[in-house]
Amino acid sequence: xxxxxxxxxxxxxxxxxxxxxxxxxxxxxxxxxxxxxxxxxxxxxxxxxxxxxxxxxxxxxxxxxxxxxxxxxxxxxxxxxxxxxxxxxxxxxxxxxxxxxxxxxxxxxxxxxxxxxxxxxxxxxxxxxxxxxxxxxxxxxxxxxxxxxxxxxxxxxxxxxxxxxxxxxxxxxxxxxxxxxxxxxxxxxxxxxxxxxxxxxxxxxxxxxxxxxxxxxxxxxxxxxxxxxxxxxxxxxxxxxxxxxxxxxxxxxxxxxxxxxxxxxxxxxxxxxxxxxxxxxxxxxxxxxxxxxxxxxxxxx
Amino acid sequence: xxxxxxxxxxxxxxxxxxxxxxxxxxxxxxxxxxxxxxxxxxxxxxxxxxxxxxxxxxxxxxxxxxxxxxxxxxxxxxxxxxxxxxxxxxxxxxxxxxxxxxxxxxxxxxxxxxxxxxxxxxxxxxxxxxxxxxxxxxxxxxxxxxxxxxxxxxxxxxxxxxxxxxxxxxxxxxxxxxxxxxxxxxxxxxxxxxxxxxxxxxxxxxxxxxxxxxxxxxxxxxxxxxxxxxxxxxxxxxxxxxxxxxxx
Numbered sequence: 001x002x003x004x005x006x007x008x009x010x011x012x013x014x015x016x017x018x019x020x021x022x023x024x025x026x027x028x029x030x031x032x033x034x035x036x037x038x039x040x041x042x043x044x045x046x047x048x049x050x051x052x053x054x055x056x057x058x059x060x061x062x063x064x065x066x067x068x069x070x071x072x073x074x075x076x077x078x079x080x081x082x083x084x085x086x087x088x089x090x091x092x093x094x095x096x097x098x099x100x101x102x103x104x105x106x107x108x109x110x111x112x113x114x115x116x117x118x119x120x121x122x123x124x125x126x127x128x129x130x131x132x133x134x135x136x137x138x139x140x141x142x143x144x145x146x147x148x149x150x151x152x153x154x155x156x157x158x159x160x161x162x163x164x165x166x167x168x169x170x171x172x173x174x175x176x177x178x179x180x181x182x183x184x185x186x187x188x189x190x191x192x193x194x195x196x197x198x199x200x201x202x203x204x205x206x207x208x209x210x211x212x213x214x215x216x217x218x219x220x221x222x223x224x225x226x227x228x229x230x231x232x233x234x235x236x237x238x239x240x241x242x243x244x245x246x247x248x249x250x251x252x253x254x255x256x257x258x259x260x261x262x263x264x265x266x267x268x269x270x271x272x273x274x275x276x277x278x279x280x281x282x283x284x285x286x287x288x289x290x291x292x293x294x295x296x297x298x299x300x301x
Numbered sequence: 302x303x304x305x306x307x308x309x310x311x312x313x314x315x316x317x318x319x320x321x322x323x324x325x326x327x328x329x330x331x332x333x334x335x336x337x338x339x340x341x342x343x344x345x346x347x348x349x350x351x352x353x354x355x356x357x358x359x360x361x362x363x364x365x366x367x368x369x370x371x372x373x374x375x376x377x378x379x380x381x382x383x384x385x386x387x388x389x390x391x392x393x394x395x396x397x398x399x400x401x402x403x404x405x406x407x408x409x410x411x412x413x414x415x416x417x418x419x420x421x422x423x424x425x426x427x428x429x430x431x432x433x434x435x436x437x438x439x440x441x442x443x444x445x446x447x448x449x450x451x452x453x454x455x456x457x458x459x460x461x462x463x464x465x466x467x468x469x470x471x472x473x474x475x476x477x478x479x480x481x482x483x484x485x486x487x488x489x490x491x492x493x494x495x496x497x498x499x500x501x502x503x504x505x506x507x508x509x510x511x512x513x514x515x516x517x518x519x520x521x522x523x524x525x526x527x528x529x530x531x532x533x534x535x536x537x538x539x540x541x542x543x544x545x546x547x548x549x
Contacts, residue, residue, distance in 0.1 A: 015544065049543065052402045053402070053539065054398060054401055054402055054539050054540065054543045055539075055540050055543065055544075056538075056540055071404055074404070075404065079399075079402050081395055081398055081399055081402065082395070083394060083395030083398075084394075084395070084399075085394065085395040085396045085397075085398055085399025085400075086394075086396065086399075087311075087315065087391070087396055088390075088394070089315055089318050089319060089387075090314075090315070098307065098311050099399075099403060101303070101307040102304055102307055102400070102403040102404060102405050103403060103404070104303075142399075
């Protein structure tokens with residue numbers, strides 16, 4: 001059994017008379033890059049604040065590396081919050097030194113983490129003059145100061161330009177490779193799909209989906225059929241008349257089918273051959289995260 | 302305790318670098334000059350009126366008033382103005398939330414912030430107030446009377462009464478600032494209260510150069526401090542500070 005880095009069990013939290021977290025349970029394993037998805041107001045930031053001890057859960061249990069989440073256990077967490085929370089009037093080195101003292105870390109670590117995030121040479125730069133990307137990298141450096149085992153990142157690429165997003169993603173990949181557990185919230189499904197091995201989707205304070213990205217995508221419906229050339233329009237008309245094949249559409253040289261349970265892959269291939277189609281490949285279709293996301297949100301409406 | 306000193310040192314540096322803090326110090330120093338000359342003129346006029354034994358109580362009282370006003374301006378108002386600019390900015394930008402996500406507790410944050418605005422205001426207040434008192438004595442009183450005048454109760458008011466008042470008010474403003482969305486509102490309301498109280502005190506029949514005036518100031522400061530501690534004990538949590546910034 002894998003070691004659990006973060007475990008939330010039945011966590012509830014109400015704010016201003018509204019139940020923001022409705023008994024959420026999550027398991028993040030050691031070494032995971034865990035994507036926490038959900039629309040605005042779903043409860044992502046509240047979950048992160050509860051994890052960091054900024055908000056107190058009304059009920060439920062939170063375990064960090066198997067220990068109840070006390071201030072001592074939270075020393076194993078590094079964080080980047082939604083707003084970077086840096087002090088504009090201080091230099092990069094002064095910002096990090098302040099947090100280093102709070103974590104009881106010695107100053108050589110400051111130079112080490114600045115180099116790690118590619119900000120060597122910017123130590124004396126006033127943070128107020130930094131670009132959004134540099135600020136986010138500095139916030140990541142701050143999160144790494146005390147060499148935490150788990151990183152909690154609240155929308156780390158939000159508001160960054162494409163190159164800034166790529167830099168931060170690359171850093172997250174490097175951190176994951178170095179053995180850190182990364183828990184991050186995001187709106188960007190493509191980003192989550194590329195970076196994460198496991199995800200959870202929260203909607204209206206409830207976890208609606210949780211698991212490995214590959215397992216979840218494998219649950220997609222139907223088949224994709226690859227053709228050597230784009231199909232002629234009369235062929236598409238014929239396919240539409242074959243109702244039991246569940247023809248859904250065409251994407252270039254790929255045909256999408258969602259047949260009923262009575263039509264298997266071999267029967268589909270045979271029928272298409274009989275209709276005169278030359279098939280290059282046929283395979284079970286995998287759902288994209290976007291499809292899963294839309295499906296779950298639609299179910300919740 | 303280590304975290305308190307860390308935040309105090311950080312706040313001190315941030316306050317002294319903050320534009321609003323610099324403006325406050327500049328305005329204060331510029332404001333002291335007309336106060337000094339007005340007081341000097343008033344003392345010279347009093348001394349010219351008649352024999353020393355008749356005007357002495359008025360002279361002493363005027364010295365007390367000048368010392369009190371200058372100390373109040375420096376220790377109380379400068380303290381409030383120094384701290385509130387950085388507090389507002391740090392709150393709006395999520396910096397306080399980031400600090401609280403570390404092992405820093407809300408009480409260390411509060412007292413660190415109080416120290417960061419009270420200590421420079423106290424230091425400036427003592428230097429400027431006693432400097433003004435000494436200059437007034439030297440310029441107006443000593444040349445006429447031939448002896449230095451430095452009434453004990455005035456020294457107690459400036460050196461003890463007002464600092465306690467300043468500490469209490471710094472604690473209250475920072476506490477409210479941590480718990481409400483806009484710390485500027487906290488500072489404004491406290492400034493209004495201080496103005497009202499400082500106007501009421503002399504009307505209670507207290508003279509500026511009496512011991513009772515010194516103790517009333519110190520007592521008021523201690524009362525505000527005790528009230529702040531009581532409210533903090535009930536209200537000051539990480540959750541309240543984070544939620545008051547209205548970013549859910």
